[in-house]
Amino acid sequence: MENKGRESAKENDLFFTCSLIDYIARKTKNTRVKTVNALGKKNLEKIYDLADIYHSDNIDRVSDDFIREAGIRTGNFDNVAECKYAIPTHWDIGKVYKRLIKSVAECEKIDVIDALLKVYNSFISSKIDDYNSSMYYENPSYLLECYLENKVI
Template identity: 65%
Template sequence: MNGREDKKQNDLFFVCSLIDYIARQTKNKRKVVVNALGKEELEHLYDLADVYHSENIDKITSELVNKHSISEGTFDNVAACQYRIPTHWDMGKVYHRLIIDVYKSEDKPVIDALMEVYNSWISDSLDDYNSSMYYENPSYLFASYKAGQPL
């Protein structure tokens, strides 16, 4: 433990923030980015997050977009936002907390939980910055996720 949280939890935070950053740059939903990267690449990013965290995020994004042929989409939740736009770091923290709750409660590998969360209904709700979902407290998000709908 170096700092306020476990190193691997911080690595997960970085991966989630990177996913959000790539999605914003390519105007794709987060699940499109997650599925394009795939489990193997996500595990690689998670394992080496402390190294990638030191790199320029635009450089990493460009390399991953090219390597995985992530094409330009039409989903621009930043432009559609009528309120304060959360940063990719803000959204990384939201996803990171939810994924931790999921993998701990279901006793599954972290990347499996990550892929499950990003491919679930809650991802679309979290990425609607005109709703209140993304700034709800972590326990509410987890309970809603488990219920399969907002509570």
């Protein structure tokens, strides 16, 4: 199949998956790691596999379906309300995570969903989700190096 966009269809599916995770986390006021773990690998694979379909649907309806299916309860984490500066959109954060997850999958030679689970469960997720820091708009190669070193360098 010919690639007519700037990135492959699967990269776009990963972008949507990460953006939906962020959207659900904001909507339920949970950390991204808590949201990812509540969704579980099976739902994450479903989102990733059907992202081209879900992307055409209303994101509120799609997110509500997964919130209900995974039994995600409302938490008290609200990095949007705590942000003192310009708030990145769920699409902005989806792009950050997509790039990092893709790099981790390639570097560690693992499946994309396994890389997604590793990244969101690593220390760097809380750093990216702190919108009062600069981590979410750092260079993708820097984020990868921090992830690989398991610390901010």
